[in-house]
Amino acid sequence: MLHLNIDCIFAPVMSNTRFATAIHILTLLTVSPGEYLSSEWIASSIGINPVIVRKELSMLHEAKLVFTRKGKDGGSTLNKPATEIFLADIYIAVKNSEVLGKKNQCPNPLCPIGKRINEKLENLFSETDRVVINFLKDKTLAEFASQFH
């Protein structure tokens, strides 16, 4: 079963879509148990470039969430049951920044606030991240994917 390519009619306003991409990939794998889906097929469902999918799959492989087979009839499949994959795993696998963003790089060390702001922000930022991860750690990929039945 192949998807047709659909041209996007919306204005190109996009920033980081890595979580959306990752969970889309994993949802497709979940609803196709035992099948090896190709990056091109996955890409046509998401509406992005197959190379981006392969890069994301590479991350998900590092996180041991998927298994990928090379060569003819190759593709990817889940590396464990969807009931054992948590949204926090996905979040951690793809995240490259904290929920509250980045710190300024050069606060003034001569200012009492500037001198210590980043250490305080580090605490706040990582606490906030922990809250998010805690929320996502009880939600399974299986649950998420079951919404599409």
Added chain:
Amino acid sequence: MLHLNIDCIFAPVMSNTRFATAIHILTLLTVSPGEYLSSEWIASSIGINPVIVRKELSMLHEAKLVFTRKGKDGGSTLNKPATEIFLADIYIAVKNSEVLGKKNQCPNPLCPIGKRINEKLENLFSETDRVVINFLKDKTLAEFASQFH
């Protein structure tokens, strides 16, 4: 469980320094009660350009968190006690309203997953956003600033 939220201000990652800048500004105002700090002075503490500070102050003014005086000896001060400003207020104030989320823009409507993924992500993103706001809504600016004593 489905949610009715249309507006989504959560993104899996925030890759800018706006929250860090805003809380830095507000912390300086907190530890200088009654004083009007200039954008240039604030900028030199943060280590960024004064125009960026003024733009951020403009956002914080819209959120009614600061009061700004123009002209000579002008500058900004808190618009209410730091005990009544919550980190959630700051978080909400600095969100970029044009980016409601970071979903892929053109998932394939011919794919059962692609067709509905964004509505499901919308729910997940706004739920997660609520968790973050809930965490930040009990933390006051006063508390944060008191760490610098």
Added chain:
DNA sequence: AATAAATGTAATAAGTTTTGTTACATTTAA
């Protein structure tokens, strides 16, 4: 009234991050 010092904001440049594309070596089934 003149001056100095500040904000507000538009326009634009520069820098950074994210996504897309091309190309091709490698892998694997048939």
Added chain:
DNA sequence: TTAAATGTAACAAAACTTATTACATTTATT
């Protein structure tokens, strides 16, 4: 041997963030 797939490097394009310049406006002070 061939076809179809991954892996990944190198580069291009697009989007986003931050910095800079410029200047009109505002306001206290002399």
